[in-house]
Amino acid sequence: MGTSSCCRGSAQAWVAHVALTRHRGDQPGRGIDPPHRSPAPASESTGRSPGSVGRLRPEDKGYLAQVGDLEATDTRDPMLNYGVVVDCGSSGSRVFVYFWPPHNGNPHDLLDIKQMRDHSSQPVVKKIKPGISVVAATPEQATSYMRPLLRFAAAHVPAQKHKETPLYILCTAGMRLLPERQQAAILEDLVRHVPLEFDFLFSETHAEVISGKQEGVYAWIGINFVLGRFDHPDGGDAVVTVAVGAQAEAVVRKRTVGILDMGGASLQIAYEVPGASTFPSPQQEEAAKSLLAEFNLGCDVQHSAHVYRVYVSTFLGFGGNFARQRYEDALLNHSQAQHSLQGQPAGLTADVPMLDPCLPVGLADTVERGGRQLHLRGHGAWQACTQRLHPLLAHPGTNSSQASLAGMYQAPIDFGNSEFYGFSEFFYCTEDVLRLGGRYHTPTFARAAQDYCSQSWAVLTQRFQDGLYSSHADQHRVKYQCFKSAWMYQVLHQGFHFPLDYPSLRTAQLVYDREVQWTLGAILYKTPSLPLR
Ligand SMILES: Nc1nc2c(ncn2[C@@H]2O[C@H](COP(=O)(O)OP(=O)(O)OP(=O)(O)O)[C@@H](O)[C@H]2O)c(=O)[nH]1
Structure with a gap:
């Protein structure tokens, strides 16, 4: 992030004052041209491959600054701060490591948080599958589940920085779907055992199941921060x-x-x-x-x-995955209803499968739920598939x-x-x-x-x-x-x-060659004053 006239007349930095008011009911490609902060009009760029979509344009004023963004993080620089966020999603967990130089004290500048890059200039991120809910029945294994991600982060953040590096383990929908008792047992195992093995700044409040609303706000903050939309407008910017x-x-x-x-x-x-x-x-x-x-x-x-x-x-x-499950549940129920009416509907045996417009032609699939089986065969009819999905918008x-x-x-x-x-x-x-x-x-x-x-x-x-x-x-x-x-x-x-x-x-x-995930917004939101201490 470059400079901006975000704040005037105050001695404090922009990010020190993120205050999210939660109302009642509370419970981010490859793709974007680099700066200078104004992406090309939507009609200009259509990416075709991960590499080609985010092109650098030397003529952009911010080109050199952006090249800096792609360099390996200088882990010898004692002034750099680090932060680690683990996103525990329904399909897998990923760890992201961020870093930022000290704030320069200029109230007009934003704090410059970036994703860490390793010696080969690759972003420091590691993903594992399946999601953490795999240990729902054995919460005492939560720390073992998390270990590969934390070891990875620990190997990248300089050892002398571990003590001051906040670690957040934030869980999303996969955990939200578990009973509260199981959620609590998983978090408890992490809070108890992670500090025994890792020196990161980590306490009870750093491991939580975040609400969908928080996830949405973090994603919104993350992308607008990267795009520089919290800066004051220059001529030519779209305004409201x-x-x-x-x-x-x-x-x-x-x-x-x-x-x-x-x-x-x-x-x-x-x-x-x-x-x-x-x-x-x-x-x-x-x-x-x-x-x-x-x-x-x-x-x-x-x-x-x-x-x-x-x-x-x-x-x-x-x-996407849960919607597929709900769709399959609906097919199973449909098949059962047909069974009582007709005796032998399609889907009960592999010989007479039920046709599924939402699977590619000829793909054979078997759905199993509660001892029931449904045999499907794709017939790849996209229009018919979209129509079948329509009711799922209304019935969660x-x-x-x-x-x-x-x-x-x-x-x-x-x-x-x-x-x-x-x-x-x-x-x-x-x-x-x-x-x-x-x-x-x-x-x-x-x-x-x-x-x-x-x-x-x-x-x-x-x-x-x-x-x-x-x-x-x-x-x-x-x-x-x-x-x-x-x-x-x-x-x-x-x-x-x-x-x-x-x-x-x-x-x-x-x-702008940064992986934009809600985790970026989360670190912005959660480390408000730390760099200024
Ligand atoms: N191509 C690609 N697919 C991915 C990647 N990460 C996850 N997926 C797949 O995309 C689907 C959705 O995954 P995510 O977007 O990570 O969602 P999640 O965090 O697990 O889910 P929530 O808990 O609902 O937030 C899953 O089927 C993943 O296997 C990725 O980096 N590249």
Whole structure:
């Protein structure tokens, strides 16, 4: 992050004052051109491969600064601070190591937090599968599960810095789905045993199951920080007029970007709501307020120039893998209902499988739940698949506390003056096999997704074996790509009502060559004053 006139007239740094107000109900590619902080208009760049999507342009003013970003982190520099965040997701856990130089004391400069790079200039990140909920029944193994990630981080952060390096272990939807007793037992094992083996700054409050709302806000802070959207506008920046804060004075500032983040189990959307909203009833107003997070990123609480009001909504059960499970449950129930009516419906034996439009042509799959089996055979019909998924937007499952995407209050989005980034499944679904990561163009995506579904499984397997897909694509991706692309499409257009011709959505994983994950927003939020001590 470069300099910015974020704060004026205060001796404190911007990030020291992140204060997230949690309302009642509380419980980020490869892809983006580098600076100078103004990404090319959406129509300019469409990435086709992880490497090509985030190009450096020497003509950019910030080129040299960005090259610095890609260098190996100088671990001999005693002034650098480090922070470690473990993201425990439903499908796996990953550790990210961040670092930042001391704040220079200039109130106009942002704190410069970056992802650490190793001797080969590779980002310091390690991922393991499956998710931490694998130890739900044996919580005493939680620390063993975590050990490879922590050892990896410990090997990268200079030993003399461990004691002052905060470690956060933050769990998302996979853990949220476990009973509280199991969540507590896992966290307790970590809190008790991690400090015995590792010297990181780590205490009870550093291991938690974060709410979907927090996850959404962290993702929103992370991407807007990387894009420099908290800076004051220069000529040429897209701006919005905002009325927030106690005085509700209108300010003109840089337009922030919204985020769509679909994990394995949950889905988040977050975007700034610049104007005051009106509601038809006090009840609706109350419900809507629980979906608004207001926080001050300014230099002091009196400063309202950097008060942000962000709509953030989370949907447990709407992540790509969980949605597939809910879909399969529906197929099983359907098959059972047919059974009682007809005697021998399709799906009970491998000889007479049930046809699944959401699997590629000819792929045979068997679903097992509670002793019941359902034999499926793909017939790759993308349109039919999207139609089948439509009811899943409304019915989150048997747990009534889970939100339905269909009935949820959604703050208005100005589709004519907004920009969105889609992370995780939004990126993987568009990039891994379709190679359409970057600018999202509905007809191109729909055509490619449809083509993929209608291919025979034998052809897709061959392509996978020939290494034609992204190096990140695994067999699971190849198998469920048809389903996931249809689900992503439905969530975006039917669930969140993005117009089919919306021009300003990008899917991304790296932005300015930084992996943008919600973990970046979390470290920004959680280490407010540490570097200034
Ligand atoms: N291509 C690719 N796929 C990934 C990567 N990381 C995870 N996936 C897959 O994407 C799906 C969603 O994973 P994530 O986005 O990591 O979600 P999660 O954190 O496990 O899920 P939540 O707990 O809901 O947040 C899973 O099926 C993963 O196997 C990655 O780096 N590249």
